[in-house]
Amino acid sequence: MAGLVQYCIVGHSETRKLRGLTDKDIARSVANLLKANITPIVCVDTPYLESQVNILKSEILNLKSIIFAYEPVSSIGTGKPVTPGLANTIAFKIKQTTVKSAPVLYGGSVDQDNVASFIKEDNLDGVLIGTACVDPRQFAATYNSI
Numbered sequence: 001m002a003g004l005v006q007y008c009i010v011g012h013s014e015t016r017k018l019r020g021l022t023d024k025d026i027a028r029s030v031a032n033l034l035k036a037n038i039t040p041i042v043c044v045d046t047p048y049l050e051s052q053v054n055i056l057k058s059e060i061l062n063l064k065s066i067i068f069a070y071e072p073v074s075s076i077g078t079g080k081p082v083t084p085g086l087a088n089t090i091a092f093k094i095k096q097t098t099v100k101s102a103p104v105l106y107g108g109s110v111d112q113d114n115v116a117s118f119i120k121e122d123n124l125d126g127v128l129i130g131t132a133c134v135d136p137r138q139f140a141a142t143y144n145s146i
Contacts, residue, residue, distance in 0.1 A: 008033050009128075011043045011052065013073045023048060023055040030060055041105070041128065043071045046090065053097045067103045068094050069128045075108030077131050082108065084117045084124075091123035112141040119146060 010033065011026040026042065033040040044052050056063060070090045075081045082090075084106075091104040106118045107128030118127050133139040 005038050007039045007041055007067070009041045009043060009069070013043065013045060013071060013076060023052045024059075026052060027055045027059045030056065030066065034060070034062065034065055039065060039067060041067045041069050043069045043107070043128075044094065045070070045072050047073070049090075049094070050097070053094070056098070063099045063102065066098075067105065068098065069105040069107050070094065071107040071128065077109070079109050079111075081106075081110065081114055081118075084114075084121050087118060088121035088123050091121070091125075095123060110142070111138070112145040115142050115145055 010029045011021070015021060016026075030040045030042060042052070042056070056066070060066070070087060072082050081087075087106040091106065094104050095102055103125040104123060105126045105128045106121075106124050107130055109131070110118060110127045110129050111132040115127055115129075118124055129139065129142060132142045
């Protein structure tokens with residue numbers, strides 16, 4: 001796997017729901033990815049943010065190697081993102097409860113019309129583009145609007 005895969009999304013709400021994954025399952029996946037030298041991008045949302053973070057803290061020694069993605073279930077694929085201010089507040093909370101230097105991304109209906117407003121926020125380190133990356137033209141438009 002070395003060199004083939006650098007990042008892996010873990011704990012996306014749709015996968016959690018479809019596969020019945022628990023916080024402990026996500027932590028196990030994170031540990032396995034870290035052992036394989038793959039950086040986990042751990043998706044969190046406010047309903048399970050604290051429980052997910054607590055499991056990761058208790059089972060993963062190096063939280064500095066994890067990227068977090070705030071992905072509100074209410075925004076995924078709906079075209080209705082949370083406000084950049086709310087995303088920034090949640091990102092701050094993630095940094096405060098994990099590692100202050102932890103990269104935090106926002107994902108949830110990010111597109112060409114709103115991507116720049118999310119990137120400007122102090123506590124957000126980038127975005128995780130979902131639906132807008134399926135169509136190459138839409139992805140290019142989103143990328144070019146930064």
